[in-house]
Amino acid sequence: MNLLEIKGLTKNFGGLAAVSNVNLNVPKNSITAVIGPNGAGKTTLFNMVTGVYKPSAGDILLNGEPITGLKPHAVARKGIARTFQNIRLFGSLSVMENVLIGMHSRLKSNFFGAVFQLPGTRREEEAAQMEAFELLQYVGLDGLLNEPATNLPYGAQRRLEIARALAVKPKLLLLDEPAAGMNPKETKELTDLIRNMCGEKDLTIILIEHDMKLVMEISNHIAVLDHGENIAEGKPVEIRNNPRVIEAYLGKGALAYA
Numbered sequence: 001m002n003l004l005e006i007k008g009l010t011k012n013f014g015g016l017a018a019v020s021n022v023n024l025n026v027p028k029n030s031i032t033a034v035i036g037p038n039g040a041g042k043t044t045l046f047n048m049v050t051g052v053y054k055p056s057a058g059d060i061l062l063n064g065e066p067i068t069g070l071k072p073h074a075v076a077r078k079g080i081a082r083t084f085q086n087i088r089l090f091g092s093l094s095v096m097e098n099v100l101i102g103m104h105s106r107l108k109s110n111f112f113g114a115v116f117q118l119p120g121t122r123r124e125e126e127a128a129q130m131e132a133f134e135l136l137q138y139v140g141l142d143g144l145l146n147e148p149a150t151n152l153p154y155g156a157q158r159r160l161e162i163a164r165a166l167a168v169k170p171k172l173l174l175l176d177e178p179a180a181g182m183n184p185k186e187t188k189e190l191t192d193l194i195r196n197m198c199g200e201k202d203l204t205i206i207l208i209e210h211d212m213k214l215v216m217e218i219s220n221h222i223a224v225l226d227h228g229e230n231i232a233e234g235k236p237v238e239i240r241n242n243p244r245v246i247e248a249y250l251g252k253g254a255l256a257y258a
């Protein structure tokens with residue numbers, strides 16, 4: 001069963017086809033990587049799936065239901081969360097507060113309830129704090145709850161972004177270059193986290209990533225974009241050995257991962 005189906009998706013910016021007629025099926029509980037050279041259209045694809053850009057053509061289906069052209073908040077409510085290529089945390093807010101903000105979109109209580117400390121609101125807030133704590137424990141940041149996000153090392157900030165995305169209980173999580181700027185130890189920990197999350201949080205994951213070791217280790221399926229077109233798709237071993245992919249993106253060095 002496919003959680004996400006992308007059909008003939010196209011985005012034109014003036015005369016530039018940033019994404020051109022891309023098709024992609026993403027099975028439930030799988031990890032799919034989207035790879036390709038800079039400017040290939042990977043982030044534009046994510047921006048269409050999350051409602052940031054309206055596609056010029058094509059369809060996006062979540063669980064068989066069309067979500068094409070919905071606004072970002074409506075897409076989020078359908079169960080799609082993302083992290084960004086450039087980390088977007090509230091730097092001066094604490095680690096805990098960053099996750100609570102992520103959770104806010106699905107809490108029932110309103111401003112009125114919070115100001116007047118209504119019992120229902122208090123209970124909901126306590127439950128939210130407990131849940132946020134568990135998520136931070138899950139990503140290994142429970143020792144840093146009150147630390148301003150900006151003080152965290154780079155790898156920890158990326159984990160915090162993931163915790164914040166998980167706070168909305170998504171079905172589909174899009175990770176845009178989650179390992180960018182990480183050292184090898186941080187990348188290894190991230191690889192384990194992504195792999196475990198998929199089963200433990202009942203998630204389907206699509207990631208854009210340039211770290212080929214990570215991509216080859218955790219992906220069930222890889223799609224390769226070049227100049228907006230999907231030039232290849234398949235299992236890691238197929239992609240690694242695909243001459244067109246090697247020429248367009250991987251280079252001969254990729255064979256070292258074989």
Ligand SMILES: Nc1ncnc2c1ncn2[C@@H]1O[C@H](COP(=O)(O)OP(=O)(O)OP(=O)(O)O)[C@@H](O)[C@H]1O
Pocket residue numbers: 013016018036037038039040041042043044045085
């Ligand atoms: N808002 C926009 N307006 C005009 N052109 C855009 C816009 N967003 C992206 N593009 C162009 O679309 C093409 C694809 O960009 P995109 O950011 O999707 O590539 P990418 O594969 O994510 O690259 P990278 O690996 O560098 O992040 C590029 O030529 C880019 O300049």
